[in-house]
Amino acid sequence: MLDGNGRTLKTTQTSLQILELILEHEGLSLAEFDQMIDKPKSSLHSHLNTLVDCRYLVKEEGVYKPSFRLALLGDRARQRNRLKSVAVEKIDELTAATGEEANFTVLEYGRLLMIYGSSGVTPNADDDALFRREYHLHNTAAGKALLAELDRDHVESILDEWGMPRETESTITDRERLYSSLETISDRGYAIVNEEFAPGLVAVGAVVHNDEEDVVGGLSIGGPKYRIDMSRLHDELADQLLATVAELERESPILV
Template sequence: MSAGKPADSPRRIKSVQKASTILETVQYLEEPTFNRLCKELDVSKGTVHTYLETLEDEGLIIKSDGTYQLGFRLVTMGEAVRNQSDLYRAGQAEVEKLAEETGEWVHLTVEHQGREVTIYESSGDNAVATDYHHRIREAPQHLHHTATGKAILACFNDKRVRGIVEQRGLTGRTEETITDIDRLLEELERIRDRGYAVNDEEEVRGIRSIGTAIQAGSGWVNGAISVTAPVSRLSGKYFESEVPELVMEAANIIEVNLETADVEMRQ
Protein backbone atom coordinates (compact mmCIF):
# COMPACT_ATOMS: atom_id res chain seq x y z
CA MET A 1 0.00 0.00 0.00
CA SER A 2 1.38 3.44 -0.89
CA ALA A 3 2.08 5.94 1.87
CA GLY A 4 -0.84 8.19 2.72
CA LYS A 5 -3.36 6.08 0.78
CA PRO A 6 -6.41 5.05 2.83
CA ALA A 7 -6.88 1.31 3.32
CA ASP A 8 -10.39 1.49 1.88
CA SER A 9 -9.42 3.59 -1.15
CA PRO A 10 -11.02 2.08 -4.28
CA ARG A 11 -8.71 0.46 -6.81
CA ARG A 12 -8.30 2.12 -10.20
CA ILE A 13 -6.85 0.90 -13.50
CA LYS A 14 -3.97 3.26 -14.15
CA SER A 15 -3.77 2.47 -17.87
CA VAL A 16 -7.37 3.64 -18.32
CA GLN A 17 -6.64 6.82 -16.37
CA LYS A 18 -3.57 7.46 -18.52
CA ALA A 19 -5.52 6.92 -21.75
CA SER A 20 -8.17 9.35 -20.52
CA THR A 21 -5.50 11.94 -19.71
CA ILE A 22 -3.99 11.58 -23.18
CA LEU A 23 -7.38 12.06 -24.86
CA GLU A 24 -8.02 15.21 -22.81
CA THR A 25 -4.56 16.54 -23.63
CA VAL A 26 -5.10 15.94 -27.35
CA GLN A 27 -8.42 17.76 -27.06
CA TYR A 28 -7.13 20.88 -25.32
CA LEU A 29 -3.66 21.39 -26.79
CA GLU A 30 -3.55 23.91 -29.62
CA GLU A 31 -1.00 21.84 -31.55
CA PRO A 32 -0.80 18.28 -30.12
CA THR A 33 2.34 16.97 -31.81
CA PHE A 34 4.14 13.91 -30.45
CA ASN A 35 6.90 15.96 -28.80
CA ARG A 36 4.41 18.41 -27.29
CA LEU A 37 2.35 15.55 -25.87
CA CYS A 38 5.45 13.96 -24.33
CA LYS A 39 6.28 17.29 -22.66
CA GLU A 40 2.75 17.87 -21.38
CA LEU A 41 2.28 14.32 -20.09
CA ASP A 42 5.73 14.07 -18.47
CA VAL A 43 6.14 10.38 -19.30
CA SER A 44 8.59 8.51 -21.51
CA LYS A 45 8.35 8.83 -25.27
CA GLY A 46 8.02 5.07 -25.56
CA THR A 47 4.98 5.05 -23.28
CA VAL A 48 3.33 7.94 -25.10
CA HIS A 49 3.98 6.30 -28.45
CA THR A 50 2.42 3.02 -27.33
CA TYR A 51 -0.71 4.74 -26.04
CA LEU A 52 -1.08 6.90 -29.14
CA GLU A 53 -0.73 3.91 -31.47
CA THR A 54 -3.33 1.95 -29.47
CA LEU A 55 -5.80 4.84 -29.34
CA GLU A 56 -5.35 5.36 -33.07
CA ASP A 57 -6.02 1.67 -33.75
CA GLU A 58 -9.24 1.98 -31.72
CA GLY A 59 -10.38 5.01 -33.71
CA LEU A 60 -10.27 7.30 -30.68
CA ILE A 61 -7.60 9.60 -32.16
CA ILE A 62 -6.39 10.44 -35.64
CA LYS A 63 -2.90 11.42 -36.75
CA SER A 64 -2.62 13.95 -39.57
CA ASP A 65 0.46 15.89 -40.74
CA GLY A 66 2.33 15.15 -37.54
CA THR A 67 -0.43 16.26 -35.16
CA TYR A 68 -3.14 14.33 -33.36
CA GLN A 69 -6.84 15.03 -32.99
CA LEU A 70 -9.78 13.22 -31.48
CA GLY A 71 -11.22 10.46 -33.66
CA PHE A 72 -14.67 10.36 -35.23
CA ARG A 73 -15.58 7.32 -33.15
CA LEU A 74 -16.01 9.72 -30.23
CA VAL A 75 -18.71 11.60 -32.17
CA THR A 76 -21.03 8.60 -32.13
CA MET A 77 -20.23 7.96 -28.47
CA GLY A 78 -21.08 11.54 -27.58
CA GLU A 79 -24.35 11.39 -29.52
CA ALA A 80 -25.26 8.19 -27.67
CA VAL A 81 -24.56 9.82 -24.30
CA ARG A 82 -26.77 12.78 -25.12
CA ASN A 83 -29.58 10.78 -26.69
CA GLN A 84 -29.77 8.50 -23.66
CA SER A 85 -30.18 11.49 -21.34
CA ASP A 86 -33.66 11.89 -19.85
CA LEU A 87 -33.04 15.63 -19.54
CA TYR A 88 -32.20 15.96 -23.24
CA ARG A 89 -35.30 14.08 -24.31
CA ALA A 90 -37.50 16.08 -21.95
CA GLY A 91 -35.93 19.45 -22.74
CA GLN A 92 -34.98 19.55 -26.41
CA ALA A 93 -38.29 20.94 -27.65
CA GLU A 94 -38.46 23.56 -24.89
CA VAL A 95 -34.91 24.74 -25.64
CA GLU A 96 -35.81 25.24 -29.29
CA LYS A 97 -39.11 26.95 -28.39
CA LEU A 98 -37.39 29.36 -25.98
CA ALA A 99 -34.70 30.19 -28.56
CA GLU A 100 -37.35 30.97 -31.14
CA GLU A 101 -39.35 33.06 -28.68
CA THR A 102 -36.41 35.15 -27.45
CA GLY A 103 -34.30 35.12 -30.60
CA GLU A 104 -31.22 34.39 -28.46
CA TRP A 105 -28.98 31.51 -27.38
CA VAL A 106 -30.56 28.93 -25.07
CA HIS A 107 -28.48 26.29 -23.28
CA LEU A 108 -29.42 23.08 -21.50
CA THR A 109 -26.68 22.00 -19.09
CA VAL A 110 -25.79 19.44 -16.44
CA GLU A 111 -23.24 19.32 -13.63
CA HIS A 112 -20.50 16.72 -14.00
CA GLN A 113 -17.60 16.33 -11.58
CA GLY A 114 -17.97 19.89 -10.31
CA ARG A 115 -18.17 21.50 -13.73
CA GLU A 116 -20.86 22.38 -16.24
CA VAL A 117 -21.44 20.47 -19.47
CA THR A 118 -23.78 21.70 -22.20
CA ILE A 119 -25.82 18.81 -23.60
CA TYR A 120 -27.93 20.88 -26.00
CA GLU A 121 -28.25 24.43 -27.25
CA SER A 122 -30.30 26.31 -29.81
CA SER A 123 -29.84 29.76 -31.32
CA GLY A 124 -32.59 32.22 -32.22
CA ASP A 125 -32.55 34.61 -35.15
CA ASN A 126 -30.73 37.36 -33.22
CA ALA A 127 -28.14 35.16 -31.49
CA VAL A 128 -24.54 36.41 -31.52
CA ALA A 129 -21.06 35.04 -30.71
CA THR A 130 -21.78 31.73 -32.45
CA ASP A 131 -18.16 30.56 -32.46
CA TYR A 132 -17.82 31.17 -28.73
CA HIS A 133 -20.98 29.23 -27.88
CA HIS A 134 -19.83 26.33 -30.01
CA ARG A 135 -16.45 26.28 -28.25
CA ILE A 136 -17.88 26.19 -24.74
CA ARG A 137 -19.84 23.11 -25.71
CA GLU A 138 -16.55 21.32 -26.40
CA ALA A 139 -15.19 21.69 -22.86
CA PRO A 140 -16.63 21.64 -19.32
CA GLN A 141 -17.02 25.11 -17.78
CA HIS A 142 -16.71 26.36 -14.22
CA LEU A 143 -20.04 26.62 -12.42
CA HIS A 144 -19.51 29.89 -10.54
CA HIS A 145 -19.51 32.32 -13.48
CA THR A 146 -22.45 31.07 -15.57
CA ALA A 147 -26.17 31.50 -14.92
CA THR A 148 -26.89 27.79 -15.30
CA GLY A 149 -23.88 26.88 -13.18
CA LYS A 150 -24.90 29.16 -10.32
CA ALA A 151 -28.50 27.94 -10.57
CA ILE A 152 -27.23 24.39 -10.11
CA LEU A 153 -24.91 25.36 -7.25
CA ALA A 154 -27.86 27.00 -5.49
CA CYS A 155 -29.47 23.54 -5.28
CA PHE A 156 -26.51 22.21 -3.26
CA ASN A 157 -25.79 22.74 0.43
CA ASP A 158 -22.88 24.93 1.47
CA LYS A 159 -20.66 21.95 2.25
CA ARG A 160 -20.97 20.59 -1.26
CA VAL A 161 -20.44 24.05 -2.78
CA ARG A 162 -17.26 24.51 -0.74
CA GLY A 163 -16.06 21.08 -1.86
CA ILE A 164 -16.51 22.00 -5.52
CA VAL A 165 -14.74 25.33 -5.02
CA GLU A 166 -11.87 23.60 -3.24
CA GLN A 167 -11.54 21.18 -6.15
CA ARG A 168 -12.13 23.54 -9.08
CA GLY A 169 -11.30 27.00 -7.72
CA LEU A 170 -13.00 30.33 -8.43
CA THR A 171 -11.25 31.42 -11.61
CA GLY A 172 -11.87 35.02 -12.64
CA ARG A 173 -13.07 35.52 -16.21
CA THR A 174 -13.92 39.23 -16.04
CA GLU A 175 -13.79 41.91 -13.35
CA GLU A 176 -17.39 40.97 -12.51
CA THR A 177 -16.68 37.30 -11.77
CA ILE A 178 -17.24 36.22 -8.18
CA THR A 179 -13.90 34.93 -6.88
CA ASP A 180 -14.64 34.89 -3.14
CA ILE A 181 -16.40 31.92 -1.55
CA ASP A 182 -18.38 34.02 0.94
CA ARG A 183 -19.69 36.26 -1.82
CA LEU A 184 -20.62 33.19 -3.84
CA LEU A 185 -22.56 31.67 -0.95
CA GLU A 186 -24.43 34.96 -0.48
CA GLU A 187 -25.26 35.01 -4.19
CA LEU A 188 -26.53 31.43 -4.06
CA GLU A 189 -28.87 32.37 -1.21
CA ARG A 190 -30.32 35.19 -3.34
CA ILE A 191 -30.80 32.73 -6.21
CA ARG A 192 -32.73 30.37 -3.92
CA ASP A 193 -35.00 33.24 -2.85
CA ARG A 194 -35.87 34.50 -6.34
CA GLY A 195 -35.76 31.19 -8.23
CA TYR A 196 -33.25 32.07 -10.95
CA ALA A 197 -29.59 33.04 -11.43
CA VAL A 198 -28.00 35.92 -13.30
CA ASN A 199 -24.68 36.06 -15.12
CA ASP A 200 -24.11 39.79 -15.50
CA GLU A 201 -20.95 39.99 -17.65
CA GLU A 202 -19.26 37.52 -15.30
CA GLU A 203 -18.14 35.17 -18.07
CA VAL A 204 -17.80 37.47 -21.08
CA ARG A 205 -17.92 41.26 -21.12
CA GLY A 206 -21.05 42.56 -22.81
CA ILE A 207 -23.00 39.33 -22.34
CA ARG A 208 -25.74 38.53 -19.83
CA SER A 209 -27.57 35.29 -19.04
CA ILE A 210 -30.61 34.25 -17.04
CA GLY A 211 -30.70 30.64 -15.84
CA THR A 212 -32.72 28.41 -13.55
CA ALA A 213 -32.39 24.87 -12.27
CA ILE A 214 -34.43 21.90 -13.45
CA GLN A 215 -35.28 19.72 -10.46
CA ALA A 216 -36.96 16.40 -9.82
CA GLY A 217 -39.81 16.04 -7.35
CA SER A 218 -37.38 14.80 -4.71
CA GLY A 219 -35.35 18.02 -4.97
CA TRP A 220 -32.60 16.36 -7.01
CA VAL A 221 -31.21 18.78 -9.60
CA ASN A 222 -31.28 17.38 -13.14
CA GLY A 223 -29.64 20.35 -14.80
CA ALA A 224 -30.41 23.93 -15.80
CA ILE A 225 -31.60 26.06 -18.70
CA SER A 226 -30.59 29.61 -19.65
CA VAL A 227 -31.03 32.44 -22.13
CA THR A 228 -27.92 34.40 -23.16
CA ALA A 229 -27.87 37.73 -25.00
CA PRO A 230 -25.93 41.00 -25.33
CA VAL A 231 -26.38 43.52 -22.50
CA SER A 232 -27.87 45.97 -25.01
CA ARG A 233 -30.83 43.63 -25.55
CA LEU A 234 -31.03 41.89 -22.20
CA SER A 235 -31.73 44.95 -20.04
CA GLY A 236 -34.48 46.79 -18.19
CA LYS A 237 -37.76 44.99 -17.58
CA TYR A 238 -36.84 42.36 -20.18
CA PHE A 239 -33.79 41.43 -18.08
CA GLU A 240 -35.37 41.88 -14.66
CA SER A 241 -38.67 40.04 -15.11
CA GLU A 242 -39.72 39.01 -18.63
CA VAL A 243 -36.86 36.65 -19.52
CA PRO A 244 -36.66 35.19 -15.99
CA GLU A 245 -40.36 34.31 -16.24
CA LEU A 246 -39.83 32.67 -19.64
CA VAL A 247 -36.84 30.67 -18.40
CA MET A 248 -38.61 29.50 -15.25
CA GLU A 249 -41.68 28.51 -17.28
CA ALA A 250 -39.51 26.46 -19.66
CA ALA A 251 -37.81 24.77 -16.69
CA ASN A 252 -41.18 23.93 -15.16
CA ILE A 253 -42.40 22.33 -18.39
CA ILE A 254 -39.21 20.25 -18.63
CA GLU A 255 -39.71 19.14 -15.03
CA VAL A 256 -43.26 18.04 -15.89
CA ASN A 257 -41.95 16.17 -18.94
CA LEU A 258 -39.40 14.38 -16.77
CA GLU A 259 -41.99 13.50 -14.15
CA THR A 260 -44.55 12.15 -16.63
CA ALA A 261 -41.87 10.14 -18.43
CA ASP A 262 -40.86 8.63 -15.08
CA VAL A 263 -44.48 7.75 -14.27
CA GLU A 264 -44.91 6.06 -17.66
CA MET A 265 -41.77 3.96 -17.09
CA ARG A 266 -43.10 2.75 -13.72
CA GLN A 267 -46.45 1.65 -15.16
Protein backbone atom coordinates in the same frame (compact mmCIF):
# COMPACT_ATOMS: atom_id res chain seq x y z
CA MET B 1 -9.70 5.77 -12.84
CA LEU B 2 -10.51 3.94 -9.60
CA ASP B 3 -9.94 0.20 -9.40
CA GLY B 4 -11.50 -2.13 -6.86
CA ASN B 5 -9.06 -0.99 -4.16
CA GLY B 6 -9.76 2.70 -4.68
CA ARG B 7 -6.36 3.29 -6.31
CA THR B 8 -5.87 5.40 -9.42
CA LEU B 9 -4.01 4.16 -12.48
CA LYS B 10 -1.37 6.56 -13.78
CA THR B 11 -1.33 4.92 -17.20
CA THR B 12 -5.05 5.49 -17.65
CA GLN B 13 -4.70 9.08 -16.48
CA THR B 14 -2.03 9.67 -19.12
CA SER B 15 -4.21 8.22 -21.88
CA LEU B 16 -7.12 10.40 -20.79
CA GLN B 17 -4.86 13.45 -20.65
CA ILE B 18 -3.88 12.71 -24.25
CA LEU B 19 -7.53 12.54 -25.28
CA GLU B 20 -8.34 15.81 -23.50
CA LEU B 21 -5.44 17.59 -25.19
CA ILE B 22 -6.42 16.27 -28.61
CA LEU B 23 -9.99 17.46 -28.13
CA GLU B 24 -8.73 20.85 -26.98
CA HIS B 25 -6.35 21.31 -29.89
CA GLU B 26 -8.24 19.30 -32.53
CA GLY B 27 -5.19 17.18 -33.26
CA LEU B 28 -1.53 17.03 -32.17
CA SER B 29 1.71 15.41 -33.27
CA LEU B 30 3.96 13.26 -31.09
CA ALA B 31 6.46 16.11 -30.89
CA GLU B 32 3.73 18.46 -29.62
CA PHE B 33 2.66 15.94 -26.98
CA ASP B 34 6.28 15.66 -25.90
CA GLN B 35 6.22 19.39 -25.09
CA MET B 36 2.94 19.14 -23.13
CA ILE B 37 3.20 15.93 -21.11
CA ASP B 38 6.09 15.11 -18.79
CA LYS B 39 6.59 11.52 -19.95
CA PRO B 40 9.27 9.82 -22.05
CA LYS B 41 8.55 10.13 -25.75
CA SER B 42 8.60 6.33 -26.07
CA SER B 43 5.89 6.07 -23.42
CA LEU B 44 3.75 8.70 -25.14
CA HIS B 45 4.18 6.87 -28.42
CA SER B 46 2.93 3.66 -26.79
CA HIS B 47 -0.14 5.43 -25.39
CA LEU B 48 -0.90 6.92 -28.79
CA ASN B 49 -0.44 3.58 -30.56
CA THR B 50 -2.80 1.93 -28.07
CA LEU B 51 -5.48 4.59 -28.59
CA VAL B 52 -5.15 4.25 -32.36
CA ASP B 53 -5.27 0.45 -32.11
CA CYS B 54 -8.44 0.69 -30.00
CA ARG B 55 -9.89 3.08 -32.61
CA TYR B 56 -10.27 6.09 -30.29
CA LEU B 57 -7.77 8.10 -32.33
CA VAL B 58 -6.85 8.28 -36.00
CA LYS B 59 -3.41 9.24 -37.30
CA GLU B 60 -3.26 11.42 -40.40
CA GLU B 61 0.11 12.56 -41.74
CA GLY B 62 1.72 12.37 -38.31
CA VAL B 63 -1.13 14.15 -36.53
CA TYR B 64 -3.37 12.33 -34.04
CA LYS B 65 -7.05 13.27 -34.17
CA PRO B 66 -10.23 12.09 -32.41
CA SER B 67 -12.05 9.23 -34.14
CA PHE B 68 -15.74 8.93 -34.85
CA ARG B 69 -15.81 6.06 -32.38
CA LEU B 70 -14.89 8.54 -29.68
CA ALA B 71 -17.84 10.68 -30.78
CA LEU B 72 -20.13 7.66 -30.37
CA LEU B 73 -19.10 7.42 -26.71
CA GLY B 74 -20.16 11.03 -26.23
CA ASP B 75 -23.49 10.35 -27.90
CA ARG B 76 -24.08 7.37 -25.63
CA ALA B 77 -23.38 9.53 -22.58
CA ARG B 78 -25.82 12.15 -23.85
CA GLN B 79 -28.53 9.51 -24.12
CA ARG B 80 -28.22 8.87 -20.40
CA ASN B 81 -29.41 12.42 -19.66
CA ARG B 82 -30.68 13.42 -23.08
CA LEU B 83 -33.51 15.75 -23.90
CA LYS B 84 -36.11 14.08 -26.05
CA SER B 85 -37.37 15.95 -29.12
CA VAL B 86 -40.26 17.70 -27.35
CA ALA B 87 -37.88 19.22 -24.77
CA VAL B 88 -35.51 20.38 -27.49
CA GLU B 89 -38.55 21.88 -29.17
CA LYS B 90 -39.43 23.91 -26.06
CA ILE B 91 -35.91 25.24 -25.75
CA ASP B 92 -35.94 26.21 -29.43
CA GLU B 93 -39.27 27.94 -28.82
CA LEU B 94 -37.74 29.87 -25.94
CA THR B 95 -34.99 31.09 -28.24
CA ALA B 96 -37.50 32.01 -30.95
CA ALA B 97 -39.68 33.92 -28.48
CA THR B 98 -36.83 35.92 -26.95
CA GLY B 99 -34.33 36.19 -29.78
CA GLU B 100 -31.61 35.12 -27.31
CA GLU B 101 -29.49 32.00 -26.78
CA ALA B 102 -30.85 29.24 -24.53
CA ASN B 103 -28.74 26.37 -23.15
CA PHE B 104 -29.55 23.18 -21.26
CA THR B 105 -26.75 21.94 -19.02
CA VAL B 106 -26.13 19.18 -16.50
CA LEU B 107 -23.96 18.98 -13.38
CA GLU B 108 -21.36 16.22 -13.40
CA TYR B 109 -18.26 15.91 -11.19
CA GLY B 110 -18.60 19.54 -10.13
CA ARG B 111 -18.61 20.87 -13.70
CA LEU B 112 -21.38 22.29 -15.85
CA LEU B 113 -21.69 20.40 -19.16
CA MET B 114 -23.74 21.71 -22.07
CA ILE B 115 -26.17 19.14 -23.46
CA TYR B 116 -28.09 21.32 -25.88
CA GLY B 117 -27.85 24.93 -27.03
CA SER B 118 -30.16 26.95 -29.23
CA SER B 119 -29.27 30.36 -30.65
CA GLY B 120 -31.53 30.60 -33.66
CA VAL B 121 -28.58 31.57 -35.85
CA THR B 122 -25.98 29.68 -37.85
CA PRO B 123 -22.88 29.40 -35.63
CA ASN B 124 -19.54 30.79 -36.72
CA ALA B 125 -17.28 27.77 -37.11
CA ASP B 126 -14.25 29.94 -36.30
CA ASP B 127 -15.62 30.99 -32.90
CA ASP B 128 -13.62 29.12 -30.24
CA ALA B 129 -16.39 29.73 -27.69
CA LEU B 130 -18.68 27.60 -29.84
CA PHE B 131 -16.67 24.50 -28.95
CA ARG B 132 -16.54 25.18 -25.24
CA ARG B 133 -18.95 22.78 -23.61
CA GLU B 134 -17.65 22.57 -20.02
CA TYR B 135 -17.92 25.39 -17.51
CA HIS B 136 -17.37 26.41 -13.90
CA LEU B 137 -20.43 26.80 -11.69
CA HIS B 138 -19.57 29.97 -9.78
CA ASN B 139 -19.80 32.36 -12.75
CA THR B 140 -22.55 30.88 -14.94
CA ALA B 141 -26.28 31.42 -14.55
CA ALA B 142 -27.31 27.76 -14.60
CA GLY B 143 -24.24 26.88 -12.51
CA LYS B 144 -25.13 29.31 -9.74
CA ALA B 145 -28.76 28.13 -9.80
CA LEU B 146 -27.54 24.56 -9.36
CA LEU B 147 -25.16 25.54 -6.54
CA ALA B 148 -28.07 27.18 -4.72
CA GLU B 149 -29.77 23.74 -4.59
CA LEU B 150 -26.80 22.01 -2.96
CA ASP B 151 -25.90 21.85 0.71
CA ARG B 152 -22.90 23.85 1.93
CA ASP B 153 -20.60 20.84 2.24
CA HIS B 154 -21.27 19.83 -1.37
CA VAL B 155 -20.64 23.37 -2.59
CA GLU B 156 -17.41 23.50 -0.57
CA SER B 157 -16.18 20.25 -2.10
CA ILE B 158 -16.83 21.58 -5.62
CA LEU B 159 -15.02 24.83 -4.90
CA ASP B 160 -12.13 22.96 -3.29
CA GLU B 161 -11.80 20.79 -6.40
CA TRP B 162 -12.25 23.41 -9.14
CA GLY B 163 -11.61 26.73 -7.44
CA MET B 164 -13.22 30.05 -8.39
CA PRO B 165 -11.04 31.34 -11.24
CA ARG B 166 -11.53 34.94 -12.31
CA GLU B 167 -12.62 34.88 -15.95
CA THR B 168 -13.65 38.56 -16.06
CA GLU B 169 -13.38 41.60 -13.82
CA SER B 170 -16.92 40.85 -12.58
CA THR B 171 -16.36 37.20 -11.64
CA ILE B 172 -17.12 36.47 -7.99
CA THR B 173 -13.99 34.91 -6.49
CA ASP B 174 -14.82 35.27 -2.78
CA ARG B 175 -16.72 32.37 -1.21
CA GLU B 176 -18.69 34.47 1.26
CA ARG B 177 -19.92 36.73 -1.55
CA LEU B 178 -20.90 33.64 -3.51
CA TYR B 179 -22.77 32.14 -0.55
CA SER B 180 -24.65 35.41 -0.07
CA SER B 181 -25.70 35.39 -3.73
CA LEU B 182 -26.79 31.74 -3.47
CA GLU B 183 -29.21 32.67 -0.67
CA THR B 184 -30.78 35.31 -2.93
CA ILE B 185 -30.97 32.82 -5.80
CA SER B 186 -32.67 30.24 -3.58
CA ASP B 187 -35.27 32.79 -2.46
CA ARG B 188 -36.23 34.07 -5.92
CA GLY B 189 -35.81 30.83 -7.90
CA TYR B 190 -33.34 31.96 -10.55
CA ALA B 191 -29.75 33.15 -10.92
CA ILE B 192 -28.28 36.10 -12.79
CA VAL B 193 -24.80 36.62 -14.18
CA ASN B 194 -23.75 40.10 -15.20
CA GLU B 195 -20.53 39.82 -17.23
CA GLU B 196 -19.19 37.24 -14.77
CA PHE B 197 -18.57 34.58 -17.43
CA ALA B 198 -17.54 36.77 -20.37
CA PRO B 199 -17.31 40.54 -20.89
CA GLY B 200 -20.50 42.01 -22.28
CA LEU B 201 -22.64 38.89 -21.70
CA VAL B 202 -25.54 38.56 -19.25
CA ALA B 203 -27.80 35.57 -18.54
CA VAL B 204 -30.51 34.20 -16.28
CA GLY B 205 -30.62 30.53 -15.23
CA ALA B 206 -32.82 28.13 -13.26
CA VAL B 207 -32.86 24.48 -12.25
CA VAL B 208 -35.06 21.86 -13.93
CA HIS B 209 -36.41 19.03 -11.73
CA ASN B 210 -38.16 15.77 -12.55
CA ASP B 211 -41.45 14.66 -11.03
CA GLU B 212 -39.60 13.30 -7.99
CA GLU B 213 -38.00 16.72 -7.35
CA ASP B 214 -34.57 15.44 -8.36
CA VAL B 215 -32.37 17.89 -10.26
CA VAL B 216 -32.26 17.05 -13.97
CA GLY B 217 -30.18 20.02 -15.13
CA GLY B 218 -30.08 23.76 -15.58
CA LEU B 219 -31.68 25.97 -18.22
CA SER B 220 -30.30 29.42 -19.02
CA ILE B 221 -30.94 32.19 -21.50
CA GLY B 222 -28.90 35.28 -22.23
CA GLY B 223 -26.99 37.38 -24.68
CA PRO B 224 -25.10 40.63 -25.14
CA LYS B 225 -25.62 43.36 -22.57
CA TYR B 226 -26.11 46.04 -25.22
CA ARG B 227 -29.56 44.59 -25.97
CA ILE B 228 -30.42 43.00 -22.60
CA ASP B 229 -30.58 45.42 -19.69
CA MET B 230 -31.09 44.26 -16.11
CA SER B 231 -34.78 45.12 -16.17
CA ARG B 232 -35.42 42.87 -19.16
CA LEU B 233 -33.25 40.14 -17.66
CA HIS B 234 -35.12 40.09 -14.34
CA ASP B 235 -38.60 40.54 -15.79
CA GLU B 236 -39.19 39.40 -19.36
CA LEU B 237 -36.41 36.81 -19.71
CA ALA B 238 -36.68 35.42 -16.17
CA ASP B 239 -40.46 35.02 -16.59
CA GLN B 240 -40.07 33.26 -19.94
CA LEU B 241 -37.30 31.06 -18.59
CA LEU B 242 -39.32 29.98 -15.56
CA ALA B 243 -42.37 29.33 -17.74
CA THR B 244 -40.28 27.00 -19.92
CA VAL B 245 -38.85 25.29 -16.83
CA ALA B 246 -42.41 24.71 -15.56
CA GLU B 247 -43.40 23.20 -18.92
CA LEU B 248 -40.42 20.88 -18.87
CA GLU B 249 -41.15 19.81 -15.30
CA ARG B 250 -44.81 19.11 -16.12
CA GLU B 251 -43.59 16.80 -18.87
CA SER B 252 -40.69 15.41 -16.84
CA PRO B 253 -41.10 11.86 -18.24
CA ILE B 254 -39.51 13.25 -21.43
CA LEU B 255 -36.32 13.90 -19.47
CA VAL B 256 -34.17 10.81 -19.13
